[in-house]
Amino acid sequence: xxxxxxxxxxxxxxxxxxxxxxxxxxxxxxxxxxxxxxxxxxxxxxxxxxxxxxxxxxxxxxxxxxxxxxxxxxxxxxxxxxxxxxxxxxxxxxxxxxxxxxxxxxxxxxxxxxxxxxxxxxxxxxxxxxxxxxxxxxxxxxxxxxxxxxxxxxxxxxxxxxxxxxxxxxxxxxxxxxxxxxxxxxxxxxxxxxxxxxxxxxxxxxxxxxxxxxxxxxxxxxxxxxxxxxxxxxxxxxxxxxxxxxxxxxxxxxxxxxxxxx
Numbered sequence: 723x724x725x726x727x728x729x730x731x732x733x734x735x736x737x738x739x740x741x742x743x744x745x746x747x748x749x750x751x752x753x754x755x756x757x758x759x760x761x762x763x764x765x766x767x768x769x770x771x772x773x774x775x776x777x778x779x780x781x782x783x784x785x786x787x788x789x790x791x792x793x794x795x796x797x798x799x800x801x802x803x804x805x806x807x808x809x810x811x812x813x814x815x816x817x818x819x820x821x822x823x824x825x826x827x828x829x830x831x832x833x834x835x836x837x838x839x840x841x842x843x844x845x846x847x848x849x850x851x852x853x854x855x856x857x858x859x860x861x862x863x864x865x866x867x868x869x870x871x872x873x874x875x876x877x878x879x880x881x882x883x884x885x886x887x888x889x890x891x892x893x894x895x896x897x898x899x900x901x902x903x904x905x906x907x908x909x910x911x912x913x914x915x916x917x918x919x920x921x922x923x924x925x926x927x928x929x930x931x932x933x934x935x936x937x938x939x940x941x942x943x944x945x946x947x948x949x950x951x952x953x954x955x956x957x958x959x960x961x962x963x964x965x966x967x968x969x970x971x972x973x974x975x976x977x978x979x980x981x982x983x984x
Contacts, residue, residue: 776806776824776831783832786886789879790832793839800846802839806831812950815841829883830892836879837894840872853971865964869948870939874931877903899942906938907931 784790808821851864910933943960
């Protein structure tokens with residue numbers, strides 16, 4: 723049985739241009755209504771301008787990259803609520819909502835939004851793995867496939883951001899992981915160019931992206947490179963996490979304790 727990994731969500735699917743441009747030269751293409759910061763206005767009397775909210779700062783930074791604009795397109799298309807002041811554990815997508823931990827820097831929150839937008843888009847479009855119908859191994863594989871795609875989104879978005887001085891700290895992505903992704907990408911590129919010198923650059927890049935995602939990045943979710951942000955000290959891998967999700971969906975509820983009326 724061949725696991726059919728999720729294909730990338732293309733810009734056209736969220737109403738964006740498919741043209742590839744230099745992200746540093748592109749104009750923002752998505753407008754967002756964000757909550758105003760305290761004291762926003764044109765008041766007089768020497769009042770200092772209000773600091774933009776976390777959401778406003780993240781959205782502004784998302785608008786500076788192709789991947790960021792893709793994420794904003796997803797949020798707009800599906801009307802995804804995003805909580806940038808989440809005080810609980812970790813950052814995650816759940817049932818069409820995105821929660822980003824308030825302790826993250828604006829750079830980290832921006833990269834995490836790219837990741838969670840992938841999950842939100844998969845959920846809203848009806849492509850999410852169905853825990854009730856899929857066999858256990860297939861459910862885990864499909865969930866990890868979407869995780870791998872979400873990480874590739876982060877990697878692609880991080881490159882132009884770090885080129886302008888952004889930090890990866892707290893985003894879940896490190897320069898070492900980016901280098902591993904690139905190594906897998908370029909090795910496949912060299913192989914494809916040698917096998918067919920007539921293949922277009924666009925097709926080569928597409929195939930290299932899929933190869934690096936489905937081999938190198940996918941392995942990070944089973945070998946302990948990545949552990950869930952909500953697993954605590956147990957260092958729960960994603961394969962363990964989704965396996966437990968599948969198991970729990972089939973565990974009958976505990977019977978009510980027997981006893982007389984009180």
